[in-house]
Structure formats: C-alpha cells, structure tokens
Amino acid sequence: MINLVREKNPMPEQAPDVRNKNFLEVSSGYTEEMAINEAMRCLKCRKKPCMSGCPVMVKIPDFIAKIAEGEFEAAYQIISETSSLPAICGRVCPQENQCEGKCVHGVKGEPVAIGRLERFAADWHAEHYGDEEIKPAESNGHKVAVIGAGPAGLACAGDLINKGYEVTVYESLHKTGGVLVYGIPQFRLPKEIVAAEVAKLEAKGVKFVTNAIVGRAITVDELMKEEGYESVFIGTGAGLPSFMKIPGENLLGVCSANEYLTRINLMKAYLPEYDTPIQHADKIAVVGGGNVAMDAARCAKRMGASEVYIIYRRSMDELPARAEEVHHAMEEGIIFKLLTNPVAIKGDEGGHVTGIECVNMELGEPDASGRRRPVVIEGSNHVVPVDMVIMSIGTKLNTLILDTTDELAANERGGIGADASAATNRPGIFAGGDAVTGAATVIKAMGAGKTAAAGIDEYLSK
Amino acid sequence: MKKFEVTYKRRLNDNMVWLKIYAPLVARKARPGQFIILRTDEYGERIPLTMAGHNEEDGTIDLIYAAVGRTTMLMDQLEVGDCFADIVGPLGKPTKMDGLKRVCVVGGGTGNALAYPLACGMHDHGVETVMIEGFKNKDLVILEDEFRAGVDELYVMTDDGSYGEKGFTTAKLEELIQAGEKFDEVIAVGPPMMMKFTCQIAEKYGIHSVASLTAYMIDGTGMCGGCRCNIGGEDKFVCVDGPEFDGALVDWDELIQRSAYYSDQEAEDRAHVCRLTGGVRYHD
Ligand SMILES: Cc1cc2nc3c(=O)[nH]c(=O)nc-3n(C[C@H](O)[C@H](O)[C@H](O)COP(=O)(O)OP(=O)(O)OC[C@H]3O[C@@H](n4cnc5c(N)ncnc54)[C@H](O)[C@@H]3O)c2cc1C
Ligand SMILES: Cc1cc2nc3c(=O)[nH]c(=O)nc-3n(C[C@H](O)[C@H](O)[C@H](O)COP(=O)(O)OP(=O)(O)OC[C@H]3O[C@@H](n4cnc5c(N)ncnc54)[C@H](O)[C@@H]3O)c2cc1C
Ligand code: SF4
Numbered sequence: 001m002i003n004l005v006r007e008k009n010p011m012p013e014q015a016p017d018v019r020n021k022n023f024l025e026v027s028s029g030y031t032e033e034m035a036i037n038e039a040m041r042c043l044k045c046r047k048k049p050c051m052s053g054c055p056v057m058v059k060i061p062d063f064i065a066k067i068a069e070g071e072f073e074a075a076y077q078i079i080s081e082t083s084s085l086p087a088i089c090g091r092v093c094p095q096e097n098q099c100e101g102k103c104v105h106g107v108k109g110e111p112v113a114i115g116r117l118e119r120f121a122a123d124w125h126a127e128h129y130g131d132e133e134i135k136p137a138e139s140n141g142h143k144v145a146v147i148g149a150g151p152a153g154l155a156c157a158g159d160l161i162n163k164g165y166e167v168t169v170y171e172s173l174h175k176t177g178g179v180l181v182y183g184i185p186q187f188r189l190p191k192e193i194v195a196a197e198v199a200k201l202e203a204k205g206v207k208f209v210t211n212a213i214v215g216r217a218i219t220v221d222e223l224m225k226e227e228g229y230e231s232v233f234i235g236t237g238a239g240l241p242s243f244m245k246i247p248g249e250n251l252l253g254v255c256s257a258n259e260y261l262t263r264i265n266l267m268k269a270y271l272p273e274y275d276t277p278i279q280h281a282d283k284i285a286v287v288g289g290g291n292v293a294m295d296a297a298r299c300a301k302r303m304g305a306s307e308v309y310i311i312y313r314r315s316m317d318e319l320p321a322r323a324e325e326v327h328h329a330m331e332e333g334i335i336f337k338l339l340t341n342p343v344a345i346k347g348d349e350g351g352h353v354t355g356i357e358c359v360n361m362e363l364g365e366p367d368a369s370g371r372r373r374p375v376v377i378e379g380s381n382h383v384v385p386v387d388m389v390i391m392s393i394g395t396k397l398n399t400l401i402l403d404t405t406d407e408l409a410a411n412e413r414g415g416i417g418a419d420a421s422a423a424t425n426r427p428g429i430f431a432g433g434d435a436v437t438g439a440a441t442v443i444k445a446m447g448a449g450k451t452a453a454a455g456i457d458e459y460l461s462k
Numbered sequence: 463m464k465k466f467e468v469t470y471k472r473r474l475n476d477n478m479v480w481l482k483i484y485a486p487l488v489a490r491k492a493r494p495g496q497f498i499i500l501r502t503d504e505y506g507e508r509i510p511l512t513m514a515g516h517n518e519e520d521g522t523i524d525l526i527y528a529a530v531g532r533t534t535m536l537m538d539q540l541e542v543g544d545c546f547a548d549i550v551g552p553l554g555k556p557t558k559m560d561g562l563k564r565v566c567v568v569g570g571g572t573g574n575a576l577a578y579p580l581a582c583g584m585h586d587h588g589v590e591t592v593m594i595e596g597f598k599n600k601d602l603v604i605l606e607d608e609f610r611a612g613v614d615e616l617y618v619m620t621d622d623g624s625y626g627e628k629g630f631t632t633a634k635l636e637e638l639i640q641a642g643e644k645f646d647e648v649i650a651v652g653p654p655m656m657m658k659f660t661c662q663i664a665e666k667y668g669i670h671s672v673a674s675l676t677a678y679m680i681d682g683t684g685m686c687g688g689c690r691c692n693i694g695g696e697d698k699f700v701c702v703d704g705p706e707f708d709g710a711l712v713d714w715d716e717l718i719q720r721s722a723y724y725s726d727q728e729a730e731d732r733a734h735v736c737r738l739t740g741g742v743r744y745h746d
C-alpha cells in the first residue's frame with residue numbers, strides 16, 4: 001500500500017517559545033504509527049535515486065520497506081550495514097542536499113522523510129535492544145591507533161574492532177565525540193546518544209585515552225615505532241576558528257562560535273552545577289550562516305538573550321545551514337539580517353562591545369562557485385546595538401599533526417593529504433574527515449572513517 | 463599509582479601551594495615553559511597551569527599555584543592520594559634557550575611560580591641566569607631557596623621593603639642594566655602591567671624582551687580562539703603560538719583589558735565557594 005500524501009509526516013516538536021528556553025531535544029521523533037505511515041510514502045523506485053545522494057549509500061528503499069512492514073529492528077540492521085552512527089546522521093545530515101534531495105517525491109511535493117525514518121529506526125533499536133550484551137571481538141593480534149574521537153575516528157574504530165584489530169583511540173579533550181559533543185548542542189543531538197555509541201565501542205574492546213594530544217604528549221611516529229601500532233588513522237577534525245580581521249574583534253564580548261559552543265555543550269555552562277563561566281548578554285549578533293552559526297544563535301536565545309541576530313552577507317537561498325535548523329531558528333525568534341556584512345565592532349571605554357557596524361549588500365554576478373557574489377551598497381553603514389558578537393565564519397585546519405609527523409604530506413587545502421582509500425603518503429598512516437577535507441559533514445567524516453578502516457585492513461592483511 | 467593522583471603537597475605561603483601529580487604521559491615530554499590544563503572534577507572549569515617541573519622516571523609533574531578563584535580554591539581540598547579528573551599536556555611551546563649566554567628573568571607575585579621552571583631551565587641549559595623576584599610584602603615571598611639553588615644570581619624585592627630589598631622589580635632591572643650588566647634577553651613573567659613596564663625598560667636599553675602571557679583558555683589546542691592576543695598586529699593563540707612572545711610586539715593595553723573579562727562573575731563564584739560551602743562542593 002502506498003500513502004499518496006504529498007507532505008512529510010510532521011515530527012512532534014516542543015512549541016518554539018517553550019523550547020527556546022530549554023536545552024531539551026526539539027523533537028521527540030516519530031511514533032511507530034507515524035513512521036509506518038511515512039514509510040508507506042516511499043515508491044520503492046527501481047533506480048533508487050535517493051541512495052545516490054547518500055555519501056555512504058544507505059540502502060534507503062530497503063530499510064524503509066522494513067519500517068512499512070513494522071520490522072523496525074530489521075530496518076536498523078539494514079542501515080547499519082553501511083552507516084555506523086544512524087541515530088546521529090538521521091538527526092544532523094543535511095538531508096535536503098543528500099538523500100532527500102534526490103527523492104522523486106521531491107519533484108511535486110515533499111520528499112520521503114528519510115532522515116526522520118533513519119532516526120526512528122536507530123532510536124527504536126536503542127530502546128529495545130540498547131541493553132543487549134555485546135561480546136568483545138576476538139583479537140587478530142594487530143594493533144591500530146586512531147587519533148581523534150569525532151565521527152571519523154569512532155566509525156574507523158568501530159569497523160576495525162569488528163574485524164578483530166586491537167584499537168586504541170587517542171583524544172585531546174576530556175570527552176569523546178569530537179564536534180558531536182563540543183559543537184552540536186544538546187537540543188539537536190542529545191549527548192546521551194553519542195555516549196551510548198562510545199560505550200558500545202568500549203564494550204567491544206576499543207580503548208579510549210582522553211587528555212592525550214598527539215603531536216605533543218606523543219607523536220604519530222612514536223605511536224608506530226615505540227608503542228607498536230602497525231597502522232594509524234588520523235581523524236583530528238578542522239577546529240581552528242577564523243576571525244574576520246575587522247576593527248574591534250578583540251573587544252570584550254567577542255568570541256568564536258567554537259568558544260561559545262564549547263563552554264555550553266562540552267562544559268555545560270547552561271547547568272548551574274557546572275563552574276564554567278559564560279557571558280550572559282542581552283543582545284547578541286552571530287556572524288555567519290552555517291550550522292555552527294545557527295547552533296550558536298539558538299544557544300544564545302536559550303541562555304536568555306532577548307534579541308539574537310544572524311548576520312549573513314548573502315541571501316536566504318545561499319544559507320549553508322541545514323534547512324530544518326534555519327526553519328527552527330526562525331520559529332524560535334532569531335532575527336535574520338541577510339545581505340548584511342560587518343565592517344567593525346564598536347566598544348565603550350572599558351572595552352566592552354556596544355554594537356556591530358554593518359553594510360548592506362546586494363547580489364551581483366555569479367562567481368567561480370556559481371553563487372551570485374555579494375557586493376557592498378555604498379553608504380549603507382549602520383550600527384546594530386549588541387553587547388556580544390559571536391564569530392562563526394568558518395574554521396581552518398590545525399597543523400599540529402602535520403608539523404610533528406615525519407614527512408607526512410599536506411593537501412592543497414592545508415589538510416592532511418589522503419587519497420580515495422584514505423591512505424596518506426606514509427605507508428600505514430591513513431587520514432579522513434574534516435582533517436582532510438576541511439569543515440564538512442558528520443556523514444562524510446563517518447564515511448571516511450569506514451573507508452580508512454577498510455584500507456587499514458587491506459594494508460595489514462597483506 | 464592512580465591517574466592524576468596527587469603525590470606531594472606543600473604549602474608555600476597562605477595562598478600558594480606546590481603539588482606533584484602522577485601524569486606519566488605528560489611528564490615524558492614536558493619542557494620548561496610548557497603548561498597543562500586541568501579539571502578538578504566533572505563540574506570543574508578547565509584551567510591552565512605552568513609546569514614547575516617534571517620527573518620522567520616517577521611520571522610526575524609539578525604545579526605551583528595561587529589560590530585566587532573558584533578552581534584553585536577547590537584544588538586546596540585535594541590532598542595526597544586524591545585525584546584530578548583530567549590533566550592534559552604538555553601544551554604550548556617550550557622556552558627558547560639556544561644561543562643565549564646571559565639573561566635576566568623578572569617575576570612578579572604568582573608569576574614567580576611560572577618563572578621558576580623557566581629560570582632554572584635556562585641555568586641548566588648553560589645560560590647564566592639572573593633572577594629578580596618581586597612581591598607586595600614579606601608574607602607573599604615564595605621559592606627563595608629554590609631559586610637560590612637553581613639560578614646564578616637572585617634578587618628578592620618587596621614593594622614595602624618588609625623583606626629583601628624595597629622597590630619594584632623594574633627598578634632593580636634598570637639598576638642592574640645601568641650598573642653595566644649585559645643581558646641577551648629579559649624575560650618578564652607576572653601581571654600584565656608589570657610585564658609591560660619590564661619589557662619597556664628592556665627595549666629602552668636595546669635588550670630583546672620576552673613576555674609569558676596568561677590568557678583565558680579552554681581547550682589549549684587552538685580550537686576555541688579564547689586565548690587570542692594581538693602580537694605585532696596579528697592574532698596569535700597563546701596556547702599554541704605561545705605562551706612566550708616578543709615583548710616589543712605585544713599589544714599591552716588590549717591584553718590588560720581582556721584579562722579582566724570574567725572578573726565579576728568570578729568574584730561572585732568565589733564568594734559562593736567560601737561563604738556557602740567552605741570550599742567544599744555542594745554536590746557529588
Ligand atoms: C557547531 C557545529 C555544528 C555542526 N552541525 C552539523 C550538522 O548539523 N550536520 C553535519 O553533517 N555536520 C555538522 N557539523 C560538521 C561536523 O560536525 C563535522 O564535519 C564532523 O564532526 C567532522 O568529524 P571529524 O571526525 O572529522 O572531526 P571532529 O568531529 O572535529 O573530531 C576530531 C576530534 O579529534 C580531536 N583532536 C584534534 N587534534 C587532536 C590531536 N592532536 N590529538 C588527539 N586528538 C585530537 C578533537 O578534540 C576532536 O575530538 C557541525 C559542526 C559544528 C562545529
Ligand atoms: C599558560 C598559563 C600558565 C599559568 N600558570 C600558572 C601557574 O603556574 N600558577 C598559577 O598560580 N597560575 C597560573 N596561571 C593562571 C591560572 O590559570 C589562573 O590563576 C587560574 O585559571 C584561576 O582559576 P580560578 O578558577 O581559581 O580563578 P578564577 O575564579 O577563574 O579567577 C580568579 C582571578 O584570577 C584572574 N584570572 C583567572 N584566569 C586568569 C588568567 N588565565 N590570566 C590572568 N588572570 C586570570 C581572574 O580575572 C580573577 O581575578 C596560568 C595561566 C596560563 C594561561
Ligand atoms: S546517512 Fe544521511 S544522507 Fe545517508 S540516508 Fe541517512 S540521513 Fe540520508
């Protein structure tokens with residue numbers, strides 16, 4: 001039976017003016033009935049266009065068919081064949097550009113809610129099979145080190161342990177999860193989900209060493225020569241925040257989105273029992289239009305700011321953030337100042353931020369990327385009064401590993417050079433995720449981790 | 463030995479404490495000038511502290527800290543045998559010592575704790591090291607014997623003359639230079655204002671100056687940008703590019719302004735710890 005409704009089944013959500021005051025998850029997810037009803041919208045297209053949009057080729061029509069039949073665990077198992085973190089990707093993938101962007105339903109109506117169904121299957125599994133005992137994998141005697149406990153590292157560690165490798169993950173922060181714990185907020189991705197994935201890996205036998213900065217406490221070469229690791233995977237992300245280099249950026253009350261989000265997500269500044277200091281500003285400008293900017297703006301609202309602005313130099317159509325986050329941010333009362341670009345930050349005598357001076361932009365001719373280039377409208381300078389500015393204009397790659405690993409080659413973006421099988425120029429050293437590509441997505445990082453695990457397996461089986 | 467266990471604790475004065483902590487991964491690689499970031503427990507802040515020393519064999523690092531705020535006061539609750547939740551390091555670049563023959567290290571207050579490994583490290587590296595320690599008064603003087611054993615010459619200064627010589631460290635530095643002392647480098651470690659004037663005196667006499675900056679930090683790996691400082695017109699991250707910078711290039715006024723950032727909230731926190739809990743956490 002096929003459900004011919006053109007719209008996705010909506011997910012139950014907290015009302016915008018309720019949720020913008022708490023850090024609980026925005027949506028509670030589909031019920032079984034909703035999931036089956038949504039699954040029945042899938043046309044089981046023979047060419048499976050949706051799959052071609054998924055970076056890890058989840059068998060979308062197959063898992064959706066199982067949901068339609070009420071076989072939820074089977075659906076989860078199908079997704080797990082190609083994805084290690086379905087509960088996470090179902091929540092945070094930019095589906096409109098990936099799987100759902102290719103769904104035939106999208107032509108005349110809304111695509112099948114593939115992400116929501118994926119999340120449903122993963123949550124259903126966790127609820128019903130979450131306590132299942134996991135047997136540690138049998139060791140094949142080979143030792144592999146994974147550097148960085150973000151999605152790339154976790155996915156790589158997961159595949160390797162399943163193949164019998166002895167895996168140790170080195171992570172520089174005190175918590176595992178990478179951006180999933182320090183960047184993406186609780187209301188979008190509950191940290192319990194990330195913790196459960198890590199716990200599963202631990203149960204299988206993966207060792208985690210937190211507070212270990214590779215490159216300082218120990219180098220990649222030492223891991224291989226002294227600690228006996230035959231292969232190393234580098235998944236260290238792209239965490240270095242960029243600033244705009246405009247006057248006033250070092251005033252009190254200007255910070256990077258990474259700092260703001262780390263204080264809130266990793267260091268739990270929103271919970272009174274934590275010591276983490278954070279500035280409680282009343283009017284906050286967030287500069288940028290990506291997922292990071294949306295997260296910072298929505299956190300700012302939840303921390304009690306009365307007015308929160310997104311300042312972005314292009315228009316709505318070019319906003320790089322996930323469509324759902326933009327929609328949620330607008331519902332929650334974030335004010336979008338589009339086609340607006342900051343030129344300076346203003347402060348008082350004590351050095352505290354008082355406002356952000358901006359110019360208006362208009363869209364000119366398309367640039368190399370095909371997007372219309374924003375051009376300044378002369379004489380449009382104006383000051384938006386704010387007491388805090390959060391810079392969210394992107395991140396760069398940290399060069400610590402490149403600087404401290406003998407003859408490891410960089411790529412043209414300054415990241416770690418790696419080929420399609422995630423191999424670097426050094427035999428036995430693999431790399432993937434944001435550390436190679438620059439800031440990208442969770443699913444791509446996860447996919448790279450899996451590719452690397454396959455590459456490492458091949459390398460060590462020779 | 464447990465991870466991050468306190469193996470030694472000694473009170474240097476009312477306010478300052480010397481700890482040894484078991485952190486073998488850090489001790490293995492530590493060099494003078496580098497620091498760690500610690501967390502006392504799950505609810506704690508991450509705070510940076512310079513390593514006052516390290517012992518690779520027994521896997522310990524040394525910290526000398528002043529109890530100035532919430533975290534450092536909570537640290538006072540930890541005794542030998544207790545453990546920190548997290549210690550990460552070594553962070554930052556080690557002190558540059560190569561090519562130097564004679565240097566003057568100038569420490570102010572708590573800064574003397576940071577100056578200690580640096581000055582002794584210089585001396586051990588074969589650099590002739592003159593140390594000027596400065597304090598408000600006699601009660602605050604620390605590490606005098608340790609410095610005397612570890613450097614070539616030591617001057618202890620107090621603002622009120624209650625111990626050592628009366629006067630500021632900057633005056634002593636200028637006096638030594640005017641008396642014909644030759645230094646390849648002057649290294650300032652202390653409050654921003656004191657470092658600013660120390661570097662200015664060095665510059666006045668054409669001596670290269672270095673300042674050890676203590677910015678607010680979270681991750682210590684270049685991820686948050688919270689520790690950024692203006693060095694010669696460029697944004698540098700103290701945690702990865704520093705903590706030591708060319709004193710002539712530091713934008714002192716900006717640094718002085720930024721170092722007062724969270725003061726109000728912290729004063730409140732501090733009152734909270736002391737008044738309500740006597741320093742003990744109210745939850746587990
Ligand atoms: C706020 C925010 C929101 C985002 N929202 C989305 C979204 O909605 N959807 C989406 O698909 N993507 C999103 N992204 C992007 C996505 O999170 C990243 O692309 C992804 O996490 C990259 O994974 P990774 O494993 O390569 O790196 P990371 O997640 O960055 O993990 C790298 C890990 O390595 C550790 N590390 C770094 N250096 C060292 C070292 N020298 N030694 C040991 N450990 C080290 C780091 O501490 C970190 O834990 C978002 C990013 C941010 C910052
Ligand atoms: C690289 C580095 C090395 C350091 N080494 C040492 C050391 O060896 N021994 C030592 O006693 N201290 C050292 N510090 C300073 C130490 O980090 C702070 O004293 C500590 O963070 C205070 O934490 P708290 O929670 O106890 O106090 P808070 O409540 O956070 O602050 C109390 C007071 O200290 C000021 N303060 C807090 N952090 C800093 C900072 N980073 N720089 C300047 N002022 C600050 C606050 O404005 C406030 O007035 C170092 C700092 C850095 C960045
Ligand atoms: S992993 Fe992401 S892109 Fe792939 S099907 Fe799931 S939601 Fe879509």
Ligand code: SF4
Pocket residue numbers: 041042043044045048049050051060061102103104105112114
């Ligand atoms: S494209 Fe859409 S309708 Fe077709 S199989 Fe994929 S999810 Fe189903």
Ligand code: FES
Pocket residue numbers: 678679680681682683684685686687688689690699700701702
């Ligand atoms: S402490 Fe975060 S960048 Fe330096």
